[in-house]
Amino acid sequence: MSATDVRPARAGAEPARRRRPELPSSVLGLVGLVAFAALLELLPRTGIVSAEYFPPFSEMVRALVEAAGTDRFWAATAETVQAWGIGLGIALVAGIGLGLLIGSVEVLRRFTASTIEFLRPVPSVALIPLAVLLLGLGLQSTLLLVVYASFWQILIQVIYGVQDVDPVARETARSYHLGRWARVRYLIWPTALPYVMTGVRLGAAVALILAVTAGLVGIGTGLGAEIALAQSSNAVPLVYGLVIFTGLLGVVVNLAARVLERRTLAWHSSVRADVGG
Amino acid sequence: MQPVLRWGRTLGYALTLPVVLVTLWWVWSADSTNYYAPPLQTILTTFGDVWFSERLRADVLPSVTRLLIGYTGAVVVGVGLGVLLGANRTLRRVTEPVLEFFRAIPPPALIPILFLFAGIGDTAKVIVIISGAVWPVLLNTVEGVRAVDDVLSDTSRSYGVTGLARLRHLVLPAASPQIVAGMRQALSISIILMVISEMFASTNGLGFSVIQFQRSFAIPEMWSGILLLGLLGFVLSLLFQLFERRTLRWYHGLRRSQLGEN
Numbered sequence: 001m002s003a004t005d006v007r008p009a010r011a012g013a014e015p016a017r018r019r020r021p022e023l024p025s026s027v028l029g030l031v032g033l034v035a036f037a038a039l040l041e042l043l044p045r046t047g048i049v050s051a052e053y054f055p056p057f058s059e060m061v062r063a064l065v066e067a068a069g070t071d072r073f074w075a076a077t078a079e080t081v082q083a084w085g086i087g088l089g090i091a092l093v094a095g096i097g098l099g100l101l102i103g104s105v106e107v108l109r110r111f112t113a114s115t116i117e118f119l120r121p122v123p124s125v126a127l128i129p130l131a132v133l134l135l136g137l138g139l140q141s142t143l144l145l146v147v148y149a150s151f152w153q154i155l156i157q158v159i160y161g162v163q164d165v166d167p168v169a170r171e172t173a174r175s176y177h178l179g180r181w182a183r184v185r186y187l188i189w190p191t192a193l194p195y196v197m198t199g200v201r202l203g204a205a206v207a208l209i210l211a212v213t214a215g216l217v218g219i220g221t222g223l224g225a226e227i228a229l230a231q232s233s234n235a236v237p238l239v240y241g242l243v244i245f246t247g248l249l250g251v252v253v254n255l256a257a258r259v260l261e262r263r264t265l266a267w268h269s270s271v272r273a274d275v276g277g
Numbered sequence: 278m279q280p281v282l283r284w285g286r287t288l289g290y291a292l293t294l295p296v297v298l299v300t301l302w303w304v305w306s307a308d309s310t311n312y313y314a315p316p317l318q319t320i321l322t323t324f325g326d327v328w329f330s331e332r333l334r335a336d337v338l339p340s341v342t343r344l345l346i347g348y349t350g351a352v353v354v355g356v357g358l359g360v361l362l363g364a365n366r367t368l369r370r371v372t373e374p375v376l377e378f379f380r381a382i383p384p385p386a387l388i389p390i391l392f393l394f395a396g397i398g399d400t401a402k403v404i405v406i407i408s409g410a411v412w413p414v415l416l417n418t419v420e421g422v423r424a425v426d427d428v429l430s431d432t433s434r435s436y437g438v439t440g441l442a443r444l445r446h447l448v449l450p451a452a453s454p455q456i457v458a459g460m461r462q463a464l465s466i467s468i469i470l471m472v473i474s475e476m477f478a479s480t481n482g483l484g485f486s487v488i489q490f491q492r493s494f495a496i497p498e499m500w501s502g503i504l505l506l507g508l509l510g511f512v513l514s515l516l517f518q519l520f521e522r523r524t525l526r527w528y529h530g531l532r533r534s535q536l537g538e539n
Contacts, residue, residue, distance in 0.1 A: 025370045032371035033378075053393045114291040115298065119507075121465065121514035125472045125484075126506035129491030129499050133313050209383040209469070216385050217476050224386065231389035239393070243386045250381030 055237040064241030073226070080222035080249070083139060084211040087146025088204055095151050095203070096196060099158025104188060109159065120156065124149040124210060125217075132219055142220035145210045150203035154196070161195025162188055194268055201257040208253050212246055223249075315497045324501035332486065340471055340482040341509070343399060347406025348467040352460055355411045359418025359456075360448060369419060380416055384409025384466055385473045397478040405474045410463040417459030421452025454528050457521050464517055468510055483509070 040057035043049045055063075067073045102108045124145050131141035165188060173187045215224020223246050230238040303317045328337065362369045387408050395401035425448060433447045449456075475484030487502035489495075522529075 025373070028367065028370040029374040032373070032375050035371075036375045110290040111294050115294045117514075118295065118511055121510040122507035123465065123468045123472055123510045125469050125476075126487070126503050126510070128476065129487050130503060132491060133496070133499075205381075209385065212383040213385040213469075213473060216388065217473065227386055227389055231393070236393065239389055243382060243390060246386050247378050247382035250383060251378055254377070254381055 053236065055240065059237040060240040060244060062241075063235070063237035064245055067238060067241060076222050076226045077245075077249075079139075079220075080208075080211050080215065080224070080246075083142045083146055083214070083220060083222060084204075084207050084253075086139075087143045087211065088150055088207040090143070091147045091150040091154055091203055091207065092200065094147075095154030095199065096158055099155045100162060100184065100188065100192070102155075103159040103162025103192070104184075109163075116152070116155070116159075120152040125213065128214075128217060128219060137219050139220065142211060142214035142222075145214050146207045149210045150207040153202040153206060154199035157195040157199030157202070158192055161192030164195065165191045194265055197257075197261040197264055201254075201261060204253050204257045205250070208246075208250055313496060315500065319497045320500040320504065323497040324504060327498050327501050328505055336481050336483055336486045337505070339399070340475065340484070343402045343482070344406065344467055344471045347403045347471070348410060348464060350403065350407040351410035351463050351467065352414055354407065355414025355459065355463070356418050356449075356456060359415045360422055360444065360452075362415075363419040363422025363452070364448070369423070376412070376416060376419075380412035384470055388470075388474055388477050392478060397480075402471070402474045402479075406467050406470045409470045410467045413462035413466070414456065414459040417455045417462075418452060421455030422448055424455070425451040454525055457525055461517060461521070464513060465510075468513065472506065 037057050040060070044051040044054050044056045102112055127145060127148060128141075131144045135141045135144060169187060169191075173183055178186065211220075211222065212224040212227075214220035215222040215226070216228050218225065218228065223242060227239060227242045227246075230242060299317075306314060306316045307318070309316050362372060384405075388405055391405050391408060392401055395404055429447060429451065433443060438446065471482075472484035472487075475482035476488045479485040483502065483506060487499060487506065490499035490502055
């Protein structure tokens with residue numbers, strides 16, 4: 001104990017107790033996952049829940065593995081990922097383009113604010129019947145839902161981001177006579193980037209939700225449609241297996257978005273602090 | 278600038294574009310012969326006929342009730358579990374991957390599973406909403422509780438603020454910006470799940486009606502249903518903004534002063 005440490009000895013013992021070697025998060029997390037899987041296995045086996053509605057975990061996994069051996073399964077996965085990717089791409093281009101424009105032109109921002117605030121919370125699933133009538137069943141309808149849901153997330157973030165430009169930096173750019181494109185490239189874009197990445201992260205998650213939902217309600221193909229089919233043919237373990245698989249897909253999307261965010265913003269203080277702390 | 282003038286300008290900015298858009302829709306659709314895009318006038322007349330009638334009680338009320346119960350349930354469960362997990366480091370690290378997995382499942386995919394269990398009644402739909410909307414609240418609460426300021430935490434401990442008082446005066450207020458952000462995400466997920474669960478299997482409700490209208494080619498009725506769902510989403514988000522402004526007034530004030538704006 002150093003001379004400057006005036007704490008009583010009893011209090012000093014506290015951090016020592018805390019310093020007990022701790023298991024790393026990855027091990028603890030793995031323990032959690034295994035325990036959860038064991039719970040899913042035991043609940044139906046012991047008869048606490050009916051195995052008819054809730055098959056043991058091993059059966060869910062077996063059904064999933066069996067399905068994974070078929071071309072049909074991978075075709076469905078590809079369709080879902082395709083709808084997600086194209087939809088998110090369109091939403092990104094439109095959201096970032098319009099967001100930069102609206103965010104940097106004061107008049108536009110004022111005139112569009114109320115309309116954006118009105119259209120943004122409109123649930124995209126409300127458009128399902130309209131999509132079916134106007135675009136029919138298929139990829140186009142799915143894309144309409146995916147794009148509508150993720151577009152607003154991205155647009156709002158970009159508009160916020162553009163407005164966040166540091167006044168001093170803006171004045172500096174002005175005194176150096178930076179042109180319009182140079183301002184967008186070196187001033188507005190770097191400021192807005194953290195917000196854009198948040199929009200990408202939120203938009204990517206929402207896009208996957210809608211890509212699966214479209215299949216579930218029967219307007220698109222893909223994993224959602226497979227889940228609905230498995231349910232109507234009473235293949236209960238397969239329903240669970242497919243839901244687990246869409247969850248894993250969701251985890252991959254979330255992780256990828258986070259890695260992308262970290263990579264693109266490695267220079268930014270919010271991430272740097274995050275990494276350091 | 279005079280207040281009246283300023284209000285006028287704000288109102289002008291807010292109303293111009295919506296008025297232009299609605300007028301364009303009205304004029305463009307006025308003598309529309311497209312079966313799928315009836316005149317706006319027809320849609321609005323139908324809106325009154327359809328929704329200010331028996332359907333208000335038979336379809337709108339059940340939907341909104343299920344939505345509110347499910348949403349409230351998700352918030353209560355999410356904040357409750359979140360406080361528990363946020364306060365316990367080991368528990369948090371054990372459960373984190375499992376929770377992240379559940380958050381990543383597209384919530385509507387849970388509908389077929391939950392309907393297996395609970396049938397297609399009101400309870401099942403409420404459970405669907407809770408099971409989808411709880412994750413953003415839960416995970417944000419965990420984050421918020423975990424990030425409570427160390428100095429504040431130690432100070433309140435040395436003053437003997439523990440138990441419920443600690444929860445009420447330290448933990449919940451400190452975590453509230455995160456919790457409210459989670460609640461905002463949960464609200465839009467709840468609306469999606471309300472609609473989808475009714476489209477998937479139901480005998481009443483907004484989602485059910487809209488799909489019925491579409492399948493029976495009652496086009497103006499379908500449009501009016503879409504308008505109503507849009508309005509519902511808008512009104513709920515407006516109410517949420519009011520709630521957020523009240524709850525987080527101190528926080529926004531703090532942020533502003535930290536950023537050095539007035």
